[in-house]
């Protein structure tokens with residue numbers, strides 16, 4: 001005789017208005033302790049308001065298993081109620097719940113898992129690969145939120161700015177212009193909630209953060225391809241006093257980037273915490289002006305749009321990432337109508353194409369309004385394109401985005417033989433570029449007077465890709 005185990009099958013009955021817990025015990029021999037070895041069981045639903053008399057057998061499908069703290073060899077088996085044909089019974093509310101875990105926050109958890117494991121040379125290899133892809137796609141500059149400061153266990157590296165160095169080194173080997181934005185991360189939620197495990201590598205007390213910013217600034221002073229700004233991560237992560245003190249301590253010319261109002265959950269938490277929505281709170285409590293970039297700013301009211309645009313802040317929009325994460329739509333027509341500046345980036349790099357960002361900025365608005373030409377006008381995409389360049393340059397805090405004396409020679413040459421561009425009149429070239437086809441028509445890309453991409457290829461594409469491949473293999477083997 002083997003050991004007998006008592007499996008207590010637990011389910012919700014059909015009583016209204018409030019369902020009650022029901023249970024019955026199944027005795028099994030040599031139970032493995034695994035959910036997979038809990039059989040589907042049946043019960044008579046006529047006594048639980050779940051079936052009329054007659055054909056009243058219903059099924060209990062085990063969905064979770066816990067040791068029973070009260071009984072030796074006992075287990076608690078949580079079950080769902082199914083009809084005899086295996087479909088969910090009407091009293092089974094669980095079957096119809098939309099899985100709430102599949103959203104921005106679950107993505108963030110996965111992303112933290114990866115970010116927590118990366119070593120400095122791997123970070124450099126991954127960043128360099130990205131920057132090569134960006135250059136080949138026609139981006140000549142990047143503003144990089146930089147979260148990872150410390151070792152996986154949270155202790156600083158011997159060089160406090162080790163990982164800033166790695167990211168900037170990647171930008172320099174690829175040859176892309178960079179606005180490096182060390183992230184200030186202090187709390188795990190509004191009201192100074194303690195940070196989560198996955199955020200260990202991000203954290204700096206305000207004093208150490210300032211030392212880090214200062215160190216990076218000193219090293220790249222006078223380098224025209226590298227600018228340094230600050231990124232108070234969000235109102236969730238930076239309490240008011242720390243935000244004010246940090247802004248006070250850094251030079252008044254530094255770009256300031258902050259994530260804001262990306263998620264409705266964040267707006268609700270901010271309202272509960274302060275009585276104000278995130279953008280309204282920020283405008284009331286921080287010296288927001290042209291040096292500020294409000295990243296995403298997805299969930300804003302008409303007043304917030306008007307006030308933030310008037311202050312001169314750039315909206316940092318990332319339509320492909322906002323779509324990928326299910327954030328929502330930024331009210332871009334209202335923002336443009338209020339003369340708001342905006343820049344485009346890819347954020348999570350789910351896609352690396354400025355063209356796609358611009359296309360989806362317009363297409364998203366068309367889908368919402370069920371009309372065409374929301375941000376584009378009678379002369380096409382030209383104004384929108386130029387506005388994106390100007391706003392992007394403003395957010396980067398570097399003299400880029402235009403061909404002018406004193407501006408960096410960042411130039412992109414398109415392939416005049418690309419099928420989407422041939423025979424297109426000059427005044428329609430930008431429209432063809434943004435809206436037609438998916439082949440990448442970037443032929444050459446120059447940054448600061450140096451060609452980094454020629455004939456569609458970055459000069460170090462293969463070497464950087466091989467190093468990236470090796471880094472990804474190592475990281476995968478560790479996860």
Ligand SMILES: [Zn+2]
Nearest residue numbers: 259295296347
């Ligand atoms: Zn983002």
